[in-house]
Amino acid sequence: MxxxxxxxxxxxxxxxxxxxxxxxxxxxxxxxxxxxxxxxxxxxxxxxxxxxxxxxxxxxxxxxxxxxxxxxxxxxxxxxxxLFITDDFDAARSERQFRLMMPDLAVELLMPPLMEKITKLAPNVRIDVVPWRRPAIFTAEFARTIDMVISIGNAFTGFHRQRLYTDSDALAVRRGHPAGARLKRTETFLDARHVAVVIRGQNEDLIDSWLRPKGIERRIALVVPGYIEALHVTARTDLVAFVPRRLIGALSKQLSLTTIAPPLDPGIDEQFMFYPTRAQMDPGSVWLRNIMLGIGREMERGKRPTPRSA
Incomplete structure (x- = not known):
């Protein structure tokens, strides 16, 4: 040719x-x-x-x-x-559109502080958030369409991974729940009726995957696809949700929720930021990643997102 x-x-x-x-x-x-x-x-x-x-x-x-x-x-x-990417990124003048994929948990915790910073630094930048999908979607073609992914899990081919923040799981119940603090006891925990969160691409709630080898089966009364749905149902019923502690804290005032320490501690959860290898040196991607990492550091220092008012 x-x-x-x-x-x-x-x-x-x-x-x-x-x-x-x-x-x-x-x-x-x-x-x-x-x-x-x-x-x-x-x-x-x-x-x-x-x-x-x-x-x-x-x-x-x-x-x-x-x-x-x-x-x-x-x-x-x-x-x-x-070859034609500029050497810098003028955030104040940019009209770039960034596409992020993340579960509802990350949207709730990360989007308010992210948008607060972007509004000040880059008022014409647009953020498009798409819902989390199964790991099988992580292909070379997908990497061309996305700027960032927030998720737990291992590295994906064609993507770099950086730890964003850590969390732990706790029980969420409505204020005035009849069991209340007694849910710290294993027998009360097992008697309670639970909301399970099965995110798209998973077969069951990750908590149940962790509990089963220990011979523990929760009484699942309801299965929902996201943590936000689980907390909204929990706030209006006597069901119990086993969810990330930071999320309960962010919504506790708005939904009148109480955080209860579980009888079994599954340990630390790690939330990661993934970005395509192709964008490693892209100035706009570097700018957005640095902002997101800064939000993660603030969370790690204990500056949890301010709960939304009712």
Missing amino acids: NLNSLDLNLLVALDALLREANVSRAAMRIGLSQPAASHALQRLRDLIGDPLLVRTGARMELTPRAQALRSPLAQALDQVRS
Whole structure:
């Protein structure tokens, strides 16, 4: 292949076609007309010697060759884009949009202080938060669409990991709960009816995974997908929630909750910040990460988020 005849815009078009597997959607993605996108597809077919997209019934599908091109093409375009990243990040003038993925727990604890700082330092920056999804989503293609992930767990391929803050688990009950402090006793804990939190991508509440090898089974009365839901239900019933202590503290005033030490201590929870390897030297990413790490340090020093007023 003669690289002198290669139009870089064709690679951008190819990337869109491989991601969308649809000429019309690919055209919209990169701001071309549909005839222009169709012309680009024909040029790419001639250049690569493969049809790339073939019709199967009413839809288009990628050929095996096209499938094989997706990941290396994405990496190549990322490297090209990195050549044009500026050496600094002007937060006060930036209109950049950052995309973060995190569970509801992290949204509740981290977003208020983060947005307070961003409002002062970078009033035109936008933060988009998407809900936590299962670890299987951590692919090279996903890394291109996200700036930061907040989660527990091990490192993910293509991502760097830094510890953000630590926490511990406790029992949350409504004020005036009939069992109250007696929940510190194992027998009362076992007699209570519990809310389990099973986050997307998990098979059961992590607390139950920890308790089961010890021969302990909670009486699960309700299963919800997030910690916020668990605390809202707990605040209006006699159910008990076994959740991170910082979250109870953040919502205790608003929801009239009380924190009870559990009869068994599962130890320290670690919450991590993950960011794509490709963004390691990106000034905007470095700026956002430093702010987030600062919030984590404040939390570790005991500056817990101020509970929201009712």
